[in-house]
Amino acid sequence: MSRKDVERAAARSPGTDRVGRVGLVGAGVVVAIEALWLVLGLPAGALVSDLGALTVAGWAAVACLAAARRHPATLRRFWLLLAATMALSLAGRALWTSQRLLGESLPHTLPIGLIFAASLLTGTAALFCSVTAPRTTVGRARTLLDGVIVGLALIPIGWLLIFRNVSLADLDEPLRTAGLLYPMFDLMQLTILVAVVGPGRPVWRPMALLGVGLTVRAVADTVYVALVAAGTYQPGTPVDVLWPVSYLLIVVATGMPPPRDHGAVEEAGEAPLPPWWRVVLPYLPVGGAIVATMLARDASGHTPMPIFLAMMALLAMLALRQGLAANENLRLVVQLRKLAYVDQLTGLPNRLAFTRRLRGALRGTDRVAVLLLDLDGFKQVNDRFGHTTGDTLLSGLSRRMRRAVGDDGMIARIGGDEFAVLVTDGRPLAPERLAERLLAALQPSPGEELVGVHPSASIGIAEYGPQHISHTDLLRDADIAMYAAKAAGKSAYRRCTQGLRESAVSRAELIADLRRAVDEKQLHLEFQPIVDLATGAVRSAEALVRWRHPRLGVLSPARFLPLAEETGLILPIDRWVIHEACRAAATWQDHVPSATVAVNIAASHLRRPDLIATVTEATAGAGLAPRALTLELTESALIEGSDAVLDRLRQLRELGIRIAIDDFGTGYSSLSYLHRIPATELKIDRSFVARIPEDTRAYATVEMVTRLAGAFDLSVVAEGVETKRQHEAVVAIGCLQGQGYRYGRPTGLAELRTVLVKADPPEVSGVAESGLTLT
Known part of the structure; x- marks a missing residue:
């Protein structure tokens, strides 16, 4: 059940909180009055202690019932069993008081013994219904045996410390002797609670209070047994206040909320690897029991019958505990084997x-x-x-x-x-x-x-x-x-096949060589001019990366950039290109201040938050104005952009960086992202430009894109212009800028600077119109 469900359950029963608060205050007052009465030694102390215990036990039972209504269904059984335990304690205490008032000094009768035994069973059952209790039958049996072993080990130790000098003839009343076993039962329950709390998890506060309450009750029962064995116990002494205190702690526990991670604890179940102390917990008192048995022998070497029976029972419980542990180990081995060789989702071999x-x-x-x-x-x-x-x-x-x-x-x-x-x-x-x-x-x-x-x-x-x-x-x-x-x-x-194998080996070798390309300065840039179609003046240059492979020669971007994007090496390559392009553009700013440089950015780099830092470092380091740099991004990279990517692009535009949409028309070409992306220009893909002279649909497409760009206040660059007819067509359509072999091939920085300072327009000395192919 979620926390909201818990809050709804509390809202449906507003009286439960009121009952809990009244019960806590009332029980606290009763305990304080009783403690003060007994410490001062006022008259009728025995009656006051009995009435105080009865009152607090009753309030504890009612508070547990109220907590059962307020808590989730999975915790309801825990509180109901605890309420039954307190009700049985109330009944036993009431019978004890009535018989003592009738003349019995210490009324260890069979009905009282049965009632307290029943409270022991319900209290133990409540512990096994807590949120961190073992979920399997074997786990519960193992925990119960741990408590029984610790309780049985206490008998020889208690005998040595308390009853060694007591004659067996003084313990000839079986019921009275059974009443002296209360500390053993307390320690057994306390051991179970410690084992149940759950190693490695935060302790639920009600369980911690129950542990303190059991400890207080164990102290009270131990002092009671010692005084009874010495024949000095008198009802109405300060020790009697310890029992109401243990009940009061239960009342306090009922006011605690359910655990926040209750659902997660329920699913988690038992911890697979308990800590070392949890494993040795039941065995620690066994050594003391063995030593106490040896010291308790009389002068003739005989062991007292109670100790002998307790040790026999202890050995039997230890043997049963070891059997359960061996069975649990076998089950764990089977489970580990399954986890090692079987996929847990599909059930297939892994x-x-x-x-x-x-x-x-x-x-x-x-x-x-x-x-x-x-x-x-x-x-x-x-x-x-x-x-x-x-x-x-x-x-x-x-x-x-x-x-x-x-x-x-x-x-x-x-x-x-x-x-x-x-x-x-x-x-x-x-x-x-x-x-x-x-x-x-x-x-x-x-x-x-x-x-x-x-x-x-x-x-x-x-x-x-x-x-x-x-x-x-x-x-x-x-x-x-x-x-x-x-x-x-x-x-x-x-x-x-052998061909596929050789191709894969070559591909792996190329990837390994590419990892060294940046550090060993095997990469270099070439620049292709972008011209003003009206005047022929160079307006910009696109930086294109090339790889001088030491064995394969110069490789085009198509050979290695897909591998770089697949392996993540595109990021250091992009950074190098941005820095080198900015340094190159700074060298021609003195001669042609209006000429800019364009750099292609991979989609993976666009999604990285350090892109802005890379760009600003590159422009600042080269002394280049941000407006002189254009970042070219493909449609696919932009259309997949998240809000964070769009914010990053807006920040770049605020710095003055220009944004170009490259290969426009080959991707998604969605009008919606043109409204969102702070672009400054569109680059019409060369596949449309190549078909303009012969294909009217291609002509119409380029014309439509040009008008669309004008509506969005975007400049247009026609890519792949190779022939005179293509040049005339894009000019007639109204494209302002062009790029392609018609105006210049990709070339080195020195050659580009020469073109930039020439007086004649670059297109008049254009490349021959025939035999040109783009690579």
């Missing part, structure tokens, strides 16, 4: 179990194949609908795959959304056929297409051969084939 079976198969069979399956688009399911929906979907898909594999292989879940199937020569079904069955099983059923949460799968197949040294090589090849299936359009399977 990676450890799959690897173990695979290694065994490679030692014992001739034909071994592995199918590695990865769900396509599963991350979007978690992001869109949450992990609970993702787990439900994953469980359902795993059941489908298990049925599809059947007896023809072993399927396991080896990662979040990754599965593997092991096929050996004992199952002659071809791996490709099994892959087709798996893909068919993952097809959405009628109606599931509308939900939008049903991913497809990509499967890689690798068969063991001479090229494999170990199982890791086989899994690596299956992983290579799986990524090839993803690259082929997903929802497909591929078998690993």
Whole structure:
């Protein structure tokens, strides 16, 4: 039950709080009056102590009933049992008082003994209904045995300390002797409470008060037993006030609220690894009991019968306790084995179990194949609908795959959304056929297409051969084939070939080389001019990164930037490009102050909060005005932007940085994000510009985008202008700026500065119109 449910329950019964407050004040007053009466030695002390105990016990029973109505249903049984315990204590105390008034000095009668025994049972049962009590039968039995063992161990110790000099003839009244066992019962309950509280969890305050109350009662019963054994006990002495004090602590406990994390405690159950003191708790007093038994022997070497019986019972309880511990250890071993080799969500074997079976198969069979399956688009399911929906979907898909594999292989879940199937020569079904069955099983059923949460799968197949040294090589090849299936359009399977293997090795080597490229200064920039179509003057230059690979030569961005984005290396590359571009632009500001520099920014960098610091450090370090820098962002990066990303872009605009939307028209081209994004210009994608002279629809598209940009007060750059006809078309449409081979190829900084200071417009000496291709 949640905390709101608890508050509602309290609101439905406003009288319960009032009862608790009145009971607490009344019980406190009674205890204070009784304590003062007994300490001062006023007359009728025995009657006052009896009446005080009766009154406080009654109030405690009523307060427990009120707490049961106020607390959640899961705690109601705890308070009801505690109320029954206090009611039995009240009944026993009332019978005790009546018989003492009739002339019995210490009325240890059978009815009184039965009533107090019943209160012992209900009090112990209440402890087992607390929020941190063991949930299993074995756990409860073990805790109960711990209390019984500690209680039995107290008998030899108590005998040695209290009854050693008491003759057995003085203890010939069985009922009276049984009454002397109250301290043992108190210690037993206190041990159970300590074990039940729950190691590693915050102690619920009512349980702490109950522990203090049991301790007070144990002290009272111990002093009572010692005085009775010495024959000096007199009713109405100050020790009698300790029993009402223990009842008063229960009244105080009823006013405590339920634990805030009650639901979490309920689900957590028992702690899997109790602390060392919890394990040795029942055994600590056993050593003292053994020593006390040896010291209690008489001159002839005989052990008193009560001690002998207590030790026999103690040994029996210890044996039973050890048996339960051994059974619990076996159960724990089974549970740990299941946790070690079984995936808890799907019930399939996990990676450890799959690897173990695979290694065994490679030692014992001739034909071994592995199918590695990865769900396509599963991350979007978690992001869109949450992990609970993702787990439900994953469980359902795993059941489908298990049925599809059947007896023809072993399927396991080896990662979040990754599965593997092991096929050996004992199952002659071809791996490709099994892959087709798996893909068919993952097809959405009628109606599931509308939900939008049903991913497809990509499967890689690798068969063991001479090229494999170990199982890791086989899994690596299956992983290579799986990524090839993803690259082929997903929802497909591929078998690993020598070509795929060599391509993967080359790709891994290129990634390793790319990690060293920035530090070893293998990267350099080239600049492509962006011109004013009306005058031919260079208005800006786009910085394009190139990689001088020590072995492969100069690599274009298409060769390494996708790898950089995939591995996260795009971030240091972006930072380097921003700093270098700003330093380069600062060198031409003296000659052409109006010319700016444009830098492409990856989507992952846009989502980082340190982008603003990177840009401001780069411009300040180069001495470049912020208005001279343009950040180019793709549509996909912008459309996925969160509110934090949009705020970051607004901050950049406030600093003076220009924002350009690159490749406009190839992405989402949503009018809604044009209203939100603080852009300053649009760059029309080259695919539209290339078709302008022949395709009227492309012409209309560029014209529409140009007018749209004018409505949003955005400047337009036509990308990929290569021919005279394309140049004339974009000029006729009204584009103000252009970029492409018609106006200049990407070149080094020195060549760009030469172009910038030339008097003639760069397009008049443009590149030949034929034979040009963009790279």
